[in-house]
Amino acid sequence: MIGAGITGAGVARDAALRGMRVLVLEADDVGSGTSCRSSRLVHGGVRYLEQADFGLVFEAIRERQSLVRLAPHLVTPQRFMLTTYRGDRVGATRLRLGLGLYDALSLWRARPHAFLSPKRARAAEPILSSTDLRGAVLYDDAVTDDFRLTLSVLNDARLAGATVATHCAVASLGGQREAHRIQLDNGPAITARAVVVATGPWTSERLLGPVGARLLSLSKGIHLTLRASDVPVRHPLVFQVPRSRRLLFVVPWGTRTYLGTSDDPFTGDPRDVCATPDEQSELLAAARRWMPAANLELDRVVSAWAGVRPLVSAGIPGNTEELSRSHRLVESERGVLGIVGGKLTTYRAMAEEVVDKVVAMIAPNAPNAPNAPSGWRACETASRPVVAGEPLRPDEWSDPLIRDLAPRHGPTSRDLAARARARPDLAARLVDDLPYRAVEIEHAITSEGAEHLDDVLRRRLPLALADPLLGAGVARQIATMLVDHRGGTSREIDDELERYRVRVRQETSRELPAVAEPAPPLAMCR
Numbered sequence: 001m002i003g004a005g006i007t008g009a010g011v012a013r014d015a016a017l018r019g020m021r022v023l024v025l026e027a028d029d030v031g032s033g034t035s036c037r038s039s040r041l042v043h044g045g046v047r048y049l050e051q052a053d054f055g056l057v058f059e060a061i062r063e064r065q066s067l068v069r070l071a072p073h074l075v076t077p078q079r080f081m082l083t084t085y086r087g088d089r090v091g092a093t094r095l096r097l098g099l100g101l102y103d104a105l106s107l108w109r110a111r112p113h114a115f116l117s118p119k120r121a122r123a124a125e126p127i128l129s130s131t132d133l134r135g136a137v138l139y140d141d142a143v144t145d146d147f148r149l150t151l152s153v154l155n156d157a158r159l160a161g162a163t164v165a166t167h168c169a170v171a172s173l174g175g176q177r178e179a180h181r182i183q184l185d186n187g188p189a190i191t192a193r194a195v196v197v198a199t200g201p202w203t204s205e206r207l208l209g210p211v212g213a214r215l216l217s218l219s220k221g222i223h224l225t226l227r228a229s230d231v232p233v234r235h236p237l238v239f240q241v242p243r244s245r246r247l248l249f250v251v252p253w254g255t256r257t258y259l260g261t262s263d264d265p266f267t268g269d270p271r272d273v274c275a276t277p278d279e280q281s282e283l284l285a286a287a288r289r290w291m292p293a294a295n296l297e298l299d300r301v302v303s304a305w306a307g308v309r310p311l312v313s314a315g316i317p318g319n320t321e322e323l324s325r326s327h328r329l330v331e332s333e334r335g336v337l338g339i340v341g342g343k344l345t346t347y348r349a350m351a352e353e354v355v356d357k358v359v360a361m362i363a364p365n366a367p368n369a370p371n372a373p374s375g376w377r378a379c380e381t382a383s384r385p386v387v388a389g390e391p392l393r394p395d396e397w398s399d400p401l402i403r404d405l406a407p408r409h410g411p412t413s414r415d416l417a418a419r420a421r422a423r424p425d426l427a428a429r430l431v432d433d434l435p436y437r438a439v440e441i442e443h444a445i446t447s448e449g450a451e452h453l454d455d456v457l458r459r460r461l462p463l464a465l466a467d468p469l470l471g472a473g474v475a476r477q478i479a480t481m482l483v484d485h486r487g488g489t490s491r492e493i494d495d496e497l498e499r500y501r502v503r504v505r506q507e508t509s510r511e512l513p514a515v516a517e518p519a520p521p522l523a524m525c526r
């Protein structure tokens with residue numbers, strides 16, 4: 001398996017659960033590509049109804065419903081509000097028809113949508129501008145933590161026997177069917193019976209040969225984080241962007257609100273994608289029209305993130321908004337499989353299709369065939385919880401420590417809370433108004449594979465996205481813990497800080513503030 005975004009993680013988990021020996025090779029950190037840069041919605045995609053992509057919407061709603069059940073602490077159902085203003089592409093009547101179809105595609109298992117008059121829409125969401133408001137619909141979808149979902153899926157693959165090697169890029173592929181040769185960057189070659197390339201926006205002819213050329217159209221999207229007090233919304237809000245097919249989402253995120261996204265053709269290395277100041281201003285200006293009372297000034301922006309969508313190309317350059325969000329499974333001349341496109345929401349179904357194809361390639365009559373490797377099982381991911389362990393009971397959520405930890409750690413928060421209760425310094429919040437606790441740092445380093453400062457502060461405890469100091473207040477202490485853990489030298493602490501500074505600047509267009517030292521110590525639990 002090449003690539004540990006949500007797609008690679010999903011394939012690795014499904015294959016490992018079926019009894020295959022799986023190795024995952026990831027060039028950077030788990031989920032560090034597009035899978036930590038999405039709008040964080042697990043959704044059917046109301047927008048795709050307009051493109052008449054009913055198959056995709058049906059599949060995405062089905063997957064949403066199954067993820068709410070199988071990853072309850074990571075995928076939270078919410079009532080979304082989609083507005084219609086005068087001049088919008090989709091007016092009140094079409095909106096009601098469209099959402100009626102959305103209800104039908106969920107086989108009426110979700111709460112039906114409700115249409116709100118302008119007056120009722122404003123009563124439910126006072127931040128909305130009343131000028132030209134024609135009404136709104138409330139409908140069910142879900143929000144997630146994209147990185148945590150990816151990490152949890154990969155962790156379950158590990159529990160099922162997969163081996164995961166991060167910071168381990170694949171340079172080239174050779175060999176032939178059932179005897180592939182995987183050449184690592186600065187490393188040995190590995191042989192494998194089957195190879196799946198899930199390298200998201202990095203997918204090219206380098207690993208897939210001619211079939212990988214011009215497979216993708218890349219599209220960039222940015223998001224901004226603001227304080228909830230500046231943009232106080234009660235529901236995830238959805239606005240129709242004029243003169244485009246795009247929707248703008250404004251999503252409550254604890255003491256923060258984030259908004260996005262854009263959809264612009266992208267060229268270059270996806271690792272260098274950046275939310276430029278101009279793009280940030282443009283997004284704020286667009287949002288002001290619908291929420292004039294919100295504090296949407298550039299200097300109120302807490303942070304930003306940017307990502308590149310690996311969309312299946314239609315072969316014509318230009319507008320990426322119109323491109324389908326469906327996935328495509330391809331096979332190279334040497335029998336290497338490549339999986340591109342799709343959505344975070346549909347990763348499980350995509351993985352099932354890929355692993356079915358692997359089975360068909362290397363053991364066509366499995367699991368009962370004489371040549372099938374012993375112990376292969378059928379796909380289990382449609383019914384197996386993503387995170388093992390007894391789900392938290394409602395009464396456990398009343399504990400403030402659990403309340404902070406559970407949305408990221410689910411059942412594991414019991415153990416983390418117990419450790420924090422025994423060591424009050426580990427119970428401390430890293431930033432007063434954010435739910436991240438000191439005990440999670442040690443957990444990130446010892447149990448979640450964090451190797452670098454950005455692995456901790458951009459993804460596992462995303463202060464880079466939510467803290468006005470971008471994590472600078474704890475960066476040196478965490479860098480010290482990371483370097484101590486790997487037995488490095490004090491010089492590596494400064495290297496870590498510099499690497500983090502560069503990555504934050506690259507993605508957010510912001511400078512990491514200088515923070516007075518020494519700050520309070522954070523220690524590993526021994």
Ligand SMILES: Cc1cc2nc3c(=O)[nH]c(=O)nc-3n(C[C@H](O)[C@H](O)[C@H](O)COP(=O)(O)OP(=O)(O)OC[C@H]3O[C@@H](n4cnc5c(N)ncnc54)[C@H](O)[C@@H]3O)c2cc1C
Nearest residue numbers: 003005006007027033034035039041170200221307344345
């Ligand atoms: C702005 C934006 C908003 C989005 N919003 C949503 C949303 O709300 N809901 C939704 O369902 N979907 C959303 N998506 C889509 C979703 O995020 C992507 O479809 C999904 O994350 C793609 O995952 P992936 O695993 O295919 O790619 P990635 O996450 O990019 O993973 C590819 C991995 O391959 C690794 N890699 C690359 N080359 C090599 C190599 N040579 N060797 C080893 N490893 C390599 C990379 O480091 C990377 O980790 C959004 C996307 C964007 C950009």
